[in-house]
Amino acid sequence: KTVILNLAKLNYDHQIDLSPISALTTVTAYDSSSPEEIIERLQGQDIAITKELPMGKDLIAQFPPSIRLICEAGTGFNNIDLDAAREKGITVCNVPGYSTEGVAHLAITFILNHSSSLSRQQIMLSRKNFVNFTEHLTVPHFEVNGKTLGVIGGGAIGREVMKVAVALGMDILVYDPIPRDWGNPRIQSASLEDLLRQSDFVTLHCPLLPETRHLINKERLSLMKPTAYLVNTSRGPLVKEADLIEALQQGKIAGAALDVHEVEPLSPDSPLFTLDNVVLTPHIGWQRLESRQRLFKLMAGNIEAFLKG
Ligand code: NAD
Numbered sequence: 477k478t479v480i481l482n483l484a485k486l487n488y489d490h491q492i493d494l495s496p497i498s499a500l501t502t503v504t505a506y507d508s509s510s511p512e513e514i515i516e517r518l519q520g521q522d523i524a525i526t527k528e529l530p531m532g533k534d535l536i537a538q539f540p541p542s543i544r545l546i547c548e549a550g551t552g553f554n555n556i557d558l559d560a561a562r563e564k565g566i567t568v569c570n571v572p573g574y575s576t577e578g579v580a581h582l583a584i585t586f587i588l589n590h591s592s593s594l595s596r597q598q599i600m601l602s603r604k605n606f607v608n609f610t611e612h613l614t615v616p617h618f619e620v621n622g623k624t625l626g627v628i629g630g631g632a633i634g635r636e637v638m639k640v641a642v643a644l645g646m647d648i649l650v651y652d653p654i655p656r657d658w659g660n661p662r663i664q665s666a667s668l669e670d671l672l673r674q675s676d677f678v679t680l681h682c683p684l685l686p687e688t689r690h691l692i693n694k695e696r697l698s699l700m701k702p703t704a705y706l707v708n709t710s711r712g713p714l715v716k717e718a719d720l721i722e723a724l725q726q727g728k729i730a731g732a733a734l735d736v737h738e739v740e741p742l743s744p745d746s747p748l749f750t751l752d753n754v755v756l757t758p759h760i761g762w763q764r765l766e767s768r769q770r771l772f773k774l775m776a777g778n779i780e781a782f783l784k785g
Contacts, residue, residue: 479517479518480506486549487768497772499776539566547569574770592617616730625648626677651666651668678692697719721746721747732755
């Protein structure tokens with residue numbers, strides 16, 4: 477028996493076919509669940525499917541013994557206390573790779589959006605200041621070919637970003653603790669500091685871990701070129717948002733595009749909303765229709781493998 481605890485986060489448009497999972501187990505689905513409802517709804521269930529619901533030590537300690545498997549419907553599983561799950565003999569599985577292209581192509585979209593000044597032109601036009609229309613001459617507008625892209629985290633998404641960026645004629649610097657042959661002379665490994673100093677764009681594709689929290693802070697931002705642009709489609713807390721806001725307000729870097737935020741949803745009071753050199757999306761990297769359908773197929777594969785032992 478499987479319970480989906482927050483289906484509305486996954487199937488808000490009712491376009492996703494749940495049959496890959498319902499063909500394997502009896503599925504009960506709820507649009508959303510509070511911590512109290514989670515405990516209530518897990519009673520008598522074997523498998524719990526969650527999308528980013530916080531499952532800390534105290535909550536997991538209250539899970540009924542029937543629960544054998546938690547399926548995180550996503551790549552990152554920093555919302556689940558793995559030690560607490562292990563202690564209760566609960567297996568946790570995630571789904572890597574279901575939205576690799578979607579996230580990578582969002583990062584590329586942010587890069588091209590900045591270089592083509594698309595959002596800035598839109599903002600200026602929407603102010604309808606056609607009489608004194610010289611502002612458009614002042615915003616960055618340039619070709620990406622020949623520019624340097626710094627990729628922090630050369631995993632699945634980072635590599636897809638590199639593939640497209642190389643096709644666009646960019647040179648790539650990669651920082652990843654696991655050294656690899658990137659298979660293209662335009663892609664070179666670099667230290668984090670060298671990458672930050674030399675890149676025209678910096679894009680984050682590493683996981684959120686204790687050692688990567690606030691990886692981008694005041695000190696690291698100060699290494700970046702004043703013309704450099706930061707893209708974060710990975711996890712909000714990789715960036716110390718207060719330091720980024722200060723750097724953006726003081727023109728220490730040219731701008732930023734953020735799909736993820738230190739606290740989500742982003743507070744309506746955030747100064748980020750007031751900055752013309754910032755593009756914001758509400759954590760949509762994983763959400764493309766095909767990605768969500770792939771997610772359910774891959775989750776069904778995890779459940780099938782678990783049921784087969
Ligand atoms: P992946 O595991 O394939 O790659 C992660 C890479 O980061 C690995 O190569 C790893 O060696 C590297 N890494 C680990 N520690 C590092 C560090 N300290 N500094 C630099 N690199 C480090 O994961 P992926 O599929 O490429 O996904 C990357 C991240 O993207 C995920 O962790 C997730 O948080 C995020 N993500 C976001 C969305 C979204 O909706 N915006 C969707 C999916 C994934």
